[in-house]
């Protein structure tokens with residue numbers, strides 16, 4: 001028996017931001033990033049819709065890329081003073097993930113951050129506030145996942161906080177918000193959504209719902225990502241990518257991910273490589289590695305008119321290039337000396353990452369290290 005976890009209410013389609021005017025409550029805090037939501041006018045529109053619903057609004061802005069636990073604690077203090085009954089994460093996944101983490105510390109101020117790292121250890125939420133997620137990027141699917149990724153800068157480690165308590169109450173999937181997203185972020189985040197489709201489909205949790213969503217999401221990404229990168233104001237392509245990102249998020253929220261994410265979390269924390277960018281570097285080689293333990297890749301390849309796991313890996317490499325992404329870690333500008341100095345450390349952390357447990361093939365430390373090395377050099381994995 002299984003339970004499907006999903007945001008309770010999902011508003012989707014261009015213009016769905018206006019659903020905020022139908023929210024019932026007293027006080028809402030909007031958590032957002034640097035300036036893009038302000039510049040595009042989305043923040044002001046969100047505030048106006050909430051005020052139309054007679055809700056008092058406060059804004060916590062300036063959440064950085066790869067938000068830190070320190071930022072989350074700061075936001076929780078602001079929430080403690082304001083006492084909102086709605087928390088609205090508005091922006092990229094960094095803003096929404098930070099808002100989710102603030103939510104935990106708002107409801108449980110004495111929580112020890114280290115205690116949250118253990119999967120499913122978040123206490124019962126919604127005693128003080130409920131959560132609305134409004135993504136401005138089409139990638140992580142955080143608007144429907146029980147996941148928040150927070151970085152401990154001192155240790156150089158990204159921690160996924162995993163709990164179905166963090167699945168938002170309301171998701172607003174409005175592709176028009178994404179029109180101002182720069183091409184490189186559209187590319188990176190779209191490749192993250194693509195990775196979610198593949199990893200959820202082959203994960204070791206069997207789930208018919210995740211299978212259908214993964215296949216559908218993969219098809220939409222292949223049909224729309226290039227267009228969204230090239231013509232950012234094409235709202236149809238934007239909405240399609242936003243829908244695909246949600247579907248991929250819903251798929252992996254219920255089937256989980258694999259070692260592409262385990263490998264990616266480490267290079268993101270240590271070198272700041274954008275998450276979707278590193279995913280797209282690792283994904284083709286991880287498909288080649290996992291193919292030895294999973295017979296599911298040909299089914300997935302068929303969705304895009306291909307036949308084999310190798311075809312799928314090569315189609316992803318082609319798409320990666322078509323949307324102007326790099327194909328190896330060294331192209332990010334990391335020296336061989338620096339890479340080799342940190343390789344054992346990141347490999348050990350990748351093996352310990354919670355996503356490793358859901359990979360269809362159980363990796364050894366040596367295998368993960370060899371995948372890292374091949375992807376650093378831009379070589380093909382053949383074991």
Ligand SMILES: [Fe+2]
Nearest residue numbers: 140192261275
């Ligand atoms: Fe991801």
